[in-house]
Amino acid sequence: MFQSFEQSADPSRGPERVGLLRRELARRGLDGFLVPLADEHQGEYIPPSAQRLAWLTGFAGSAGLAIVLADQAAIFVDGRYTLQVREQVDTAVFEPKHLVDDPPAKWLAGVVQAGARIGLDPWLHTVSEVRRLKAALAEAGAEVVAVADNPLDAVWADRPAPPLGAVSLYNESLAGEGRADKLARIGERVAAAKAEAVVLTQPDSIAWVLNIRGTDVTHNPVPLSFAILKAEGRPQFFVDGRKLSNAVRSELEASVDVGEPAGFPAALAALAEGGTRVLLDPKLAADRIATVLTEAGATLVEGDDPVVLPKAQKNAAELAGARAAHRRDGAAMVRFLAWLDAEAPRGGLDEVAVAKALEAFRAEGGGLKEISFDTISGAGPHAAIPHYRVSTASSLPLQPGEIFLIDSGGQYLDGTTDVTRTVIVGVPTAEMRDRNTRVLKGMIAISRARFPKGTTGAHLDILARQALWSAGLDFDHGTGHGVGAYLSVHEGPQRISKTGHVELLPGMILSNEPGYYKAGAYGIRIENLLAVTPAQAIEGGERPMLGFETLTLVPIDRRLIEPALLAPDEIAWLDAYHARVKAVIGPAIRDPETLAWLDLATAPLAR
Incomplete structure (x- = not known):
């Protein structure tokens, strides 16, 4: 079976585990901490080693965030999970909140005291998320503290090891375009954004542009990795070498420099030397990446991941x-x-x-x-x-x-x-x-x-709801999401929803x-x-x-x-x-x- 029917998350352990985390936060001088459903790559689906939210709360959905303070805690989910969260989480410990109606940053700003130090792991939050949180807490007189190591990991005694799924080459006959052509096309998009390089963190973007697939994440054929693509010059691919067979490594190294993930921060710092203009998607890239680049002297060019639209x-x-x-x-x-x-x-x-x-x-x-x-x-x-x-x-x-x-x-x-x-x-x-x-x-x-050309998913969403609305009914999720080509079943940027503002283009699957x-x-x-x-x-x-x-x-x-x-x-x-x-x-x-x-x-x- 590709699916397990055993529920590993245990809501009854919530009080004990929150207690452990609170003691660790107090030891570090932190008044609170954010626990997102995320890993360093900011993909929707994450390996067991990154399932911190499920371990802490019992919640097994695909999107959510918990905030633990010294005297209260809340869990934020979207409309898909408003019923599920109450079944899976001890609501005496975590107060369920709606992610859209009561955003975490707004809620936190309303409950923290002036001078509070709220911690987060900068590898697990995007640039945009951290920016919003800092702005909200600044108004409340509180401070965001980016921790060097995750305090939850310090109390998660049986945390699984990171995955080591094998990387495979994806046949060009199925991809419809070779690796070299894709890299050249993305290089042109980087240059058009007036940048010299782009940092890619999304596993499916990297898999698509390099014509590879992986087995690190359940149900999603992607390898967890990082990449630096340049407008001119060889790209860099950072992946645990144990995932590569000799044949796969040999094929990749013909056109790509392959390195270990441990060398990724140093490569970012080297890239930044001389004020290199680096394209970074603030909605997708971890905040820590932006910090390393700027501290090393890079000029950040904020824009969309240049792979997302061609891939769609x-x-x-x-x-x-x-x-x-x-x-x-x-x-x-x-x-x-x-x-x-x-x-x-x-x-x-x-x-x-x-x-x-x-x-x-x-x-x-x-x-x-x-x-x-x-x-x-x-x-x-x-x-x-x-x-x-x-x-x-x-x-x-x-x-x-x-x-x-x-x-x-x-x-x-x-x-x-x-x-x-x-x-x-x-x-x-x-x-x-x-x-x-x-x-x-x-x-x-x-x-x-x-x-007509220029239509977005938001323009079409009403069509799916009209017959329900006429009877006073509705549904609390989007009408449609993008789908990949032997990649993620949830793929952006296209969607049919009230928030789907990307133009629908030929070839997109929804x-x-x-x-x-x-x-x-x-x-x-x-x-x-x-x-x-x-x-x-x-x-x-x-x-x-x-x-x-x-x-x-x-x-x-x-x-x-x-x-x-x-x-x-x-x-x-x-x-x-x-x-x-x-x-x-x-x-x-x-x-x-x-x-x-x-x-x-x-x-x-x-x-």
């Missing part, structure tokens, strides 16, 4: 790979859903058993390297927790009359998938059908959207996943992946328009649809989508019972 715009080879991966993934999902429909009514299935079965179906389909994230397998009330993480202890049975939500994906050499389907066990209620159909209307609206969640009862989410298509003229139109190509090929549960709520053109879209699913996936299905299920699941919707 998939080339023809990457898009072809994505389509192939989705065909295999769609066949696995069809086999799984047919099995689920047959087995669930008989009883005996629980959330863990279903997640294990889905992984097995994916593995049988061939080419699976990993799953792309921990499968969200939610029955009944657990489906109402958008990012629910199932464990052996929490696993619920699938019950007649309840909704089951499964959000999952695969990592294949040629692409990354992410799909959510909501299914009914037995007979749905009228309310379930109503809510599901409103979510479906939003998903269809995004899928069919045509839009998820399309509106939802509805009734706390304690059920949840609904329908998700396909889409690729932004090149501009095409519309007959009678005055401007060429971009659009979306749907990549995901998985039936949508027709039993949860109320046809009376759909317009004729929405029904036409759904029927055409299901016809395409049957045409593409059908030839890959050999089992007669599964084929019969597919015929029924993709039949035209009855008017």
